[in-house]
Amino acid sequence: DTAVSQTPKYLVTQMGNDKSIKCEQNLGHDTMYWYKQDSKKFLKIMFSYNNKELIINETVPNRFSPKSPDKAHLNLHINSLELGDSAVYFCASRPGQGSYEQYFGPGTRLTVT
Amino acid sequence: GNSVTQMEGPVTLSEEAFLTINCTYTATGYPSLFWYVQYPGEGLQLLLKATKADDKGSNKGFEATYRKETTSFHLEKGSVQVSDSAVYFCALSERTGTASKLTFGTGTRLQVTL
Numbered sequence: 001d002t003a004v005s006q007t008p009k010y011l012v013t014q015m016g017n018d019k020s021i022k023c024e025q026n027l028g029h030d031t032m033y034w035y036k037q038d039s040k041k042f043l044k045i046m047f048s049y050n051n052k053e054l055i056i057n058e059t060v061p062n063r064f065s066p067k068s069p070d071k072a073h074l075n076l077h078i079n080s081l082e083l084g085d086s087a088v089y090f091c092a093s094r095p096g097q098g099s100y101e102q103y104f105g106p107g108t109r110l111t112v113t
Numbered sequence: 114g115n116s117v118t119q120m121e122g123p124v125t126l127s128e129e130a131f132l133t134i135n136c137t138y139t140a141t142g143y144p145s146l147f148w149y150v151q152y153p154g155e156g157l158q159l160l161l162k163a164t165k166a167d168d169k170g171s172n173k174g175f176e177a178t179y180r181k182e183t184t185s186f187h188l189e190k191g192s193v194q195v196s197d198s199a200v201y202f203c204a205l206s207e208r209t210g211t212a213s214k215l216t217f218g219t220g221t222r223l224q225v226t227l
Binding site: 031033041043044048050056092101102103104105106 | 145149164202208217219
């Protein structure tokens, strides 16, 4: 059973389009995250939700909007895509308080042309 | 703010060689420390962790010891295999409850040859 899954795995789209990436975890974790990995492999947090509540919102353009319909799902919607949005986006989840390791999904490679 | 510094890669080793990947950190509190591994085309996998000073994390022959006095968490393996070729990330997480997040180093690419 896949613990943290993301769809789609690959996403190729044109500038100006709007797209969504979906994430689901079946680990029963309370906290979920979105990270962005750039072309040099650098990873940076974007957002975090705890039990459907937004708790971390880093300096991210407001074209990016996360949404958590329930604690097992965290989606990322991106409006007006730009070339610089091309990256790999990783979803992750974390168990409850006292445990700080995170478990990552396989990633979504977004290419904006 | 928090930061993690890793040695520049790539690191190229022959099979069965000894591996060390250096990692040092800066944190305001007492973070948990992690090593993650990313195989080509895949997501990040937790390799090992340590939650307090002098803890040693170990998994699949890899080890790292949480050294508070030197703020380091160096990754070691006694005998690498070709299958260990991947990018290795050192990371820390402040223990700040629900608002905790991972701060990553830049990653070190390891290439193991026959």
